Amino acid sequence: MVIDGKQIARDLKSSVAERVKESSERIGRAPQLVVILVGEDPASEVYVRNKAKACEEVGILNRTVRLDASTPEEELLSLLRSLNADPKVDGILVQLPLPQHIDEAKVIATIDREKDVDGFHPLNVAGLWQKTPHMAPCTPKGIMKLLAAAGVDPKGKRAVVIGRSRIVGLPVAKMLLDANATVTLCHTRTVDLASVTREAEILVVAAGSARMVTGDMVSEGVTVIDVGMNRDPLTNKLCGDVDFDTVAPKASAITPVPGGVGPMTIACLMENTLECFLLHADR
Numbered sequence: 001m002v003i004d005g006k007q008i009a010r011d012l013k014s015s016v017a018e019r020v021k022e023s024s025e026r027i028g029r030a031p032q033l034v035v036i037l038v039g040e041d042p043a044s045e046v047y048v049r050n051k052a053k054a055c056e057e058v059g060i061l062n063r064t065v066r067l068d069a070s071t072p073e074e075e076l077l078s079l080l081r082s083l084n085a086d087p088k089v090d091g092i093l094v095q096l097p098l099p100q101h102i103d104e105a106k107v108i109a110t111i112d113r114e115k116d117v118d119g120f121h122p123l124n125v126a127g128l129w130q131k132t133p134h135m136a137p138c139t140p141k142g143i144m145k146l147l148a149a150a151g152v153d154p155k156g157k158r159a160v161v162i163g164r165s166r167i168v169g170l171p172v173a174k175m176l177l178d179a180n181a182t183v184t185l186c187h188t189r190t191v192d193l194a195s196v197t198r199e200a201e202i203l204v205v206a207a208g209s210a211r212m213v214t215g216d217m218v219s220e221g222v223t224v225i226d227v228g229m230n231r232d233p234l235t236n237k238l239c240g241d242v243d244f245d246t247v248a249p250k251a252s253a254i255t256p257v258p259g260g261v262g263p264m265t266i267a268c269l270m271e272n273t274l275e276c277f278l279l280h281a282d283r
């Protein structure tokens, strides 16, 4: 079974749209997300456009602020402080990566944690690890929803996560653990990676390496979530971290690239923005 991330994301956006409509009528204004893009990274341009489009679909007001690549760090921090103070701004997202001269950690920590729709603020990260209220990061949250939609309950299963990034690998491992899976966290430097991945009943791949997981590395019946987004150097087409053609025949369920995790990340961003809105407006 191919897990239709596009459809599952559409369904989530429809339910968010309904809740946005109902809450906007009750509260007397619509939620607003501000997306900040510093510089002209082509991949970031695409992400930012897709985020704006999703906002329109669900009825969230969207403002994209474009700043020159040479913008001083202090100017960005000062913009964030004014957005933090603006009661009509519910969510703030700074598109990563940032230019070299800007300290990413400082920028993330400056965003009001209650407007941090990415779930990257240190207090939101701590909340995930300490099981206290927090905004959850969009991609890991989307992965858990894809598993649920595919009818895969992590409880009691062996889950293997390849990749230990702050944005995907680490938080999704924690979420799988909290869903009662037994989790192995590994990476591209893991010795004999195949012997680890063959044990997986759920395999999440966020290694950032084109088609690194091949059919011989997985067991029959595995559920595979491919977080990869690479450009094939030969065909110039998008491809995942999983070699779909050899892995799919063995998998009981697998996400495609594109059309799997990507659309869910954006749908979860819409849900997080709604949650931030409700957090402010209902107080």
Ligand code: GUN
Pocket: 093, 094, 095, 096, 097, 118, 138
């Ligand atoms: N760059 C790549 N992925 C992301 C994301 O999820 N959030 C932000 N802010 N930047 C990104």
